Amino acid sequence: xxxxxxxxxxxxxxxxxxDIPRDIGxxxxxxxxxxxxxxxxxxxxxxxxxxxxDVLAAVAQHDVCLHTDRHSVHPTVSEYLADKDWADGVAEIxxxxxxGARDLARILGQYPSSWGTSGNSxxxxxxxxxxxxxxxxxxxxxxxxxxTGACWFAGQLCYSDYVGLPGGEDAYCDDEAFExxxxxxxxxxxxxxxxxxxxxxxxxxxxTRLRYRVFWDALNYNRGQNTTPTDYQFAxxxxxxxxxxxxxxxxxxxAAVRELPEVRILSVRALNQRVPPDHTAISWDELGKLASxxxxxxxxxxxxxxxxxxxxxxxxxxxxxxxxIGSTRPKCLLPRLVLGPVxxxxxxxxxxxxxxxxxxxxxxxLVRHIDATQHLPVSLEVDGVQIGPGPFLRSLTRAYPxxxxxxLTPTSIEPGPQEPDVAESLxxxxxxxxxxxxxxxxxxxxxxxxxxxxxxxCWSLKPALLI
Ligand SMILES: [Zn+2]
Numbered sequence: 001x002x003x004x005x006x007x008x009x010x011x012x013x014x015x016x017x018x019d020i021p022r023d024i025g026x027x028x029x030x031x032x033x034x035x036x037x038x039x040x041x042x043x044x045x046x047x048x049x050x051x052x053x054d055v056l057a058a059v060a061q062h063d064v065c066l067h068t069d070r071h072s073v074h075p076t077v078s079e080y081l082a083d084k085d086w087a088d089g090v091a092e093i094x095x096x097x098x099x100g101a102r103d104l105a106r107i108l109g110q111y112p113s114s115w116g117t118s119g120n121s122x123x124x125x126x127x128x129x130x131x132x133x134x135x136x137x138x139x140x141x142x143x144x145x146x147x148t149g150a151c152w153f154a155g156q157l158c159y160s161d162y163v164g165l166p167g168g169e170d171a172y173c174d175d176e177a178f179e180x181x182x183x184x185x186x187x188x189x190x191x192x193x194x195x196x197x198x199x200x201x202x203x204x205x206x207x208t209r210l211r212y213r214v215f216w217d218a219l220n221y222n223r224g225q226n227t228t229p230t231d232y233q234f235a236x237x238x239x240x241x242x243x244x245x246x247x248x249x250x251x252x253x254x255a256a257v258r259e260l261p262e263v264r265i266l267s268v269r270a271l272n273q274r275v276p277p278d279h280t281a282i283s284w285d286e287l288g289k290l291a292s293x294x295x296x297x298x299x300x301x302x303x304x305x306x307x308x309x310x311x312x313x314x315x316x317x318x319x320x321x322x323x324x325i326g327s328t329r330p331k332c333l334l335p336r337l338v339l340g341p342v343x344x345x346x347x348x349x350x351x352x353x354x355x356x357x358x359x360x361x362x363x364x365x366l367v368r369h370i371d372a373t374q375h376l377p378v379s380l381e382v383d384g385v386q387i388g389p390g391p392f393l394r395s396l397t398r399a400y401p402x403x404x405x406x407x408l409t410p411t412s413i414e415p416g417p418q419e420p421d422v423a424e425s426l427x428x429x430x431x432x433x434x435x436x437x438x439x440x441x442x443x444x445x446x447x448x449x450x451x452x453x454x455x456x457x458c459w460s461l462k463p464a465l466l467i
Contacts, residue, residue, distance in 0.1 A: 001192065002199040002466065004268045005035040005254060006139065006162070009059070010071050010118065011208035012042055013216035013232050018055050020207035025058035027251055033258070035062045035204060036268040038116040038139070041069035041100025044107040056108060063267030065139060066112040066130075069100030072119065072217035072440040074226050081123035082446045086342040086375075086453055093129025101133050113269035114139050114159075119217075120438035122430070124453040127156030128339065136272050139201060142430030142454075145302045145422070146463025148198035152278055152308065154457045155337045155374075157464055159268070162201025163188050165253055169209035172246040172253075173238060182253060189260060198466040199271055202257060210246040211238055217440050224442030274466045281332040282306060287315055288400060295397035299421035300390060302461040309420050310338040310376050310459040313389055316396040317363040317370075323403045324360050338370055340459035341378040344452065345388030351414040358382050359399065359411050362392065376459055382413075389459065390418040423455040430454060 007024065011017035021037060028035050037059050047055050068077055080096065081089045097115060105111040115130040117140040127138050131154070141158040145151040149161050166184050171177035192200050208216060214235040220227035227233065238246075258265055282290075290304065290312055300309050307315060315333055322329055354362070362380045369377040379386035395413045402408050431451040435441060 001189075001197060001263050002271055002274065003189070003202045003257065003263055003265050004139075004159075004199065004271050005033065005202045005204050005265050006065070006116070006268065007035060007037055007204045008067055008116065008206045009037050009039045009043055010067055010206060011212070011216045012040065012046065012071065012073070013220055014208060014212060014234060015046075015050065017208040017211060017216070018047060018050065018052050020210055022055040022058040023247060024204070024207055024250065025062055027247060028254065029058070029061040031251065031254070033254055033265060034267045034270075036065050036113065037062045038065040038067040038114075039104060039108070040067045040071045040118070041103050042071070042073070044104050048107050060108050060110065063113050063269040064104055064108050064110045065114040065116050065268055066097065066100045066104055066135065067116045068118040068121070069096050072221035074221065074224055074442065076440060077118065077121040077126065078123055078435050078450065079121070079442060079445060081125055082450060084125070084449065086125065089123060089125035089453070090129045090132065093125050094132050097130055098133040101135055111135075113137065113267065113272060116140050117142070119440060120434040121441065122435070123450050124154065124457045127158055128154040131156045137268060139268060142434060143426060143461060145461045146305065147196060148463050148466055149200050150198065150275055150464035150466060151461060152464050153461050154339055155278075155460065157272065157275055159199065159201060159271075161197070162203045163192070164203035164205070169205045169246065170213070172205065172210060172249045173242045175245065175249070178249045182256060185253070186256060186260065189257060189263065193260075193262060199274075202265070204250065204254070210250070211243055212236070213238065221440045223439065275464050276467060278464075279334050279336060280306070281334055282315065283332045284319070284329065284404070287319060287333065288404070291316060291397040291400040295394065298417075300393065300417045300419065302420045302422055302458060303463065305463040305465050307335050308338070308460050308462040309393065310340055310389075311335040311462075313376060313393045313396065314338045314367065314370050316393070316400060317366040319400070320360060320363045320396065320403050321367060323406075324408070326406070337374055338460065339375045340456040341376045341389060342456070343378050344456070345378050345390065345418060346386040347418065348385075348387060348391045348413070348415045351412050352383065352385055353410050353412045354382050355410050356408040359395070359408065362387070363396075366392070387413055388418055391416055419455055420458040420461065422461065423458040426458060427451040427454045
């Protein structure tokens with residue numbers, strides 16, 4: 001099992017917290033461990049302004065991930081996405097987080113290997129926007145598919161699962177709590193390995209919390225409040241002995257995890273290299289198998305790593321058009337990037353029958369829309385009826401064997417599942433439950449648009465394979 005060791009370097013309030021990632025970075029490098037330092041863009045800019053070359057040099061021995069550009073400073077990520085439609089939200093991610101990525105590259109000499117959610121401040125446009133600024137993955141994402149520990153969502157490679165020492169940083173600084181927590185952590189990692197998980201994060205902690213007993217943002221950025229630097233509230237600080245104990249126990253934890261059987265610690269940058277790009281060729285037979293599985297399933301599933309539901313619909317549309325021309329077929333088809341629809345598709349309330357010509361013109365409209373926008377259409381019109389992608393996918397999966405044989409007959413399009421089966425639960429868990437749990441979020445954070453786009457983008461969700 002592959003384990004990425006990751007730290008959230010984020011304290012914008014206590015200037016002496018700068019020393020802590022330096023100490024951790026040096027200690028782990030001495031042990032030959034490459035961790036992933038998830039650094040806030042503003043934190044790196046503060047190091048630069050303060051001339052902290054020692055910190056920059058120690059951190060740059062490790063992999064660097066962008067822990068958002070400004071973390072808990074309002075508006076946070078969920079707050080600035082809350083009122084946005086899809087395209088505006090993606091553009092805002094590109095604008096705000098792109099700045100953070102460029103600053104990390106300039107200051108630390110590495111373009112970030114990943115983008116890591118700050119607290120629970122996430123939105124479905126994050127993966128798409130960070131992909132556009134050239135960041136190859138996301139960590140701590142609110143989406144999940146399959147059991148590898150990695151998935152594709154909105155065209156981005158996403159890692160969601162991670163474990164950490166029970167009791168967190170307070171337990172590092174307390175021998176008794178540490179001795180209790182370490183075996184529990186090791187057992188949890190072992191369970192994941194036995195369950196066949198391909199990769200998992202090991203959350204090393206927030207460096208600042210080895211020194212400060214309370215989160216910097218809980219005191220200064222809680223519930224939508226912004227505090228100016230002259231009014232900062234400072235947290236209670238641990239003595240040097242407790243701090244040194246925390247570092248020692250962190251080192252012991254990493255050593256203990258390294259000794260586990262069949263476990264390898266690597267950086268997120270190295271892990272990204274273990275995931276093949278998302279466009280493996282698919283043969284006509286394989287597509288037939290996917291279509292047959294989908295036609296027999298009562299739900300729209302996101303469990304197949306070959307194609308997301310959106311990619312399957314696109315592949316079928318293109319296959320229908322190619323087969324209908326009747327000329328020589330290519331040996332295989334290439335899945336491509338296809339995002340979910342940008343707004344809620346209409347509900348189909350009664351079935352209708354379309355002839356072969358109508359079905360093929362719907363396929364043509366589908367493929368043309370994806371060519372132009374990289375999104376599934378919200379609906380396709382036939383005989384004055386708007387058909388959403390759910391019912392259309394089902395009718396194509398059923399008609400696939402006939403189009404291959406050149407015997408396309410009138411096909412029925414029926415009411416049925418409108419969205420992938422995980423859409424509802426991911427929106428409930430990843431938006432309605434998790435976002436309000438993060439106390440810096442403003443209490444009047446609107447969740448409806450975030451939840452809608454979360455559901456719609458489940459069309460682009462599928463497990464990612466590791467090699
Ligand atoms: Zn954080």
